[in-house]
Amino acid sequence: MELSVNDLKFGYTKKTLVVKGISFSAQPGQLISLIGPNGSGKTTIVKCLNKILTPTSGNIALDGKDVKKMTAREMARRIAYVPQFTNSYLSGSVMDVVMMGRRPYIKWRVSDADVEIVLAVLKDLELEELAHEQFQELSGGQKQKILIARALVQKPDLYLFDEPISFLDIKNQIDIMELARNMVDKENKAVIMVVHDLNMAMRYSDQVILLKSGAVEAAGLPKSVLNQKHIKEVYGVDTRIIEGQFITPTYGREVSA
């Protein structure tokens, strides 16, 4: 599998482009993080890759085949998408929600194999206890993991994550980043992820693409992209890096009596 993106442009109107000519590629065994301030075009890029949005111009190809020529079902078997966490109106049991991920393979009847795949994925994620719970009654972290499970049962080559950890506590953040890392290292899949947490991006990515106003500011290895100069340029924030972690000025003071 190789995803190649060439001079991708997108605008809601013709005049104002949100994404201004982005090129990159993704191979199996790579975790690529898209980083940048709010409104820099990260989510838009992910949605273009997935044909949720139609690019204004440019080319996206999967193994040399233009995605425009692929059917929706074909796309869904190769690319899975985990949307930005929202408390979406999804009813039904966890099984029902995860089973949706088998839609690209199911014609009408759910086969034994489909049920087994769903249960195996839930077990891998140690979520099998939740199989018959109602999705709406789960915690935020659990919901996010169930949506990842739904992507996993699609058995795709490429995963797209849109801010998978933004609303989660530290434990769930690490769980999900480890999960993504596992998909890359053990299953040799590709992951493209929109992240806000620079430290998480630094620790878990193979490649980082730093965006500013819809254009690439810097791209490459995390340590070469994520430095004080780039962060200052893109975010306008002063940082220090201590042992590979970004530190911003602190204000916490002891309160004196």
Place this chain on the structure above:
Amino acid sequence: MEQNIDQAKLNYMNKRSRKILFVLFLSIALVMTAVISITMGASSVDLQTVLQVIGDVFARNDAITDIQRDIVFKIRLPRIITAILVGMALSNAGLLMQGIFQNPLVSPYTLGVSNGAAFGASLAIIFGASFSFLNFGQFLIPVFAFGFAVLTMLMVYGVAKAASDSSSTLILAGVAIGYLFSALVSLVKYLSDVKDLPELVFWMMGSLSGVPMAGIIIMLVAITVTMILMMWFAWDLNIMSAGEETAISLGVDYKKIKMMSFGISTLLTAVAVAFTGVIGFIGLVAPHVTKMLIGNDFRYAVPGSALVGALLLLTADTIGRNIIAPTQLPVGIVTSMIGVPFFLYLIVRKRGK
């Protein structure tokens, strides 16, 4: 560990069988309710007589009078069939709308369709003579009601689309446009001749009696075709409820399914309203009862909600026909009596979450 998976799989399969059993159970319940309903009414035609009348079709039975024959075949049976069909149509329309718009409060009634149809009907009733050149005869009212029901849906969907499709806009648009049409109905009433008013008032309370044979056939065809479509696209519809982005990423042709759902829900609502007038809340209550009983999976919910809708409306109408017999309560009043408390309960529950 393997055992765990087997156990979970078994659970899943059991749930599936339970859903199928529920659908069968609902079918039996519907047949039984229909049998009970046909024996109940202002004139005493009991089960034995009904069976004799039906037997009379095959082998002539001289004990049967023409009046008994008419009560069964011309009054009760068509009315029961109408109740079943209209219940199915309104319920499935509601099920589809709630799924597509991801909003449990959406239904044919809450989107103002009934008011639009009522305006169409009022034009036909009050100014019928002016439209005689159309030569619609007894179909003048249904055609007008149907036309305005469709127009209302298009207006509501149009406004919601202009406001970027959010489902709360849809309800607000429905309420606003519903008010517009209800004001127009008042205007027509104000301008009309007193002698025409009873027919309009009666129409607006909803009635399952006197639907012509052609009307029953039209409803039957509409329900059959739309049910086949809804079953065929059941998986796509299941996934639509997860929202546009997820649906697309799972390989669903979102625009196509959405357009189809608009079409189906409009058609079902419009045919039901055209022949029977304003019957509120079935399209809201029945899908919810179905989901509580057999869940959201359209593969089971489509037949399930059709049956629940039929069962509820038939029961409501049987109650309406008999509770203060020989006077008959319009079925729209009965369904609203049951529906309004349920609607309020849904709002409270939704806010509570």
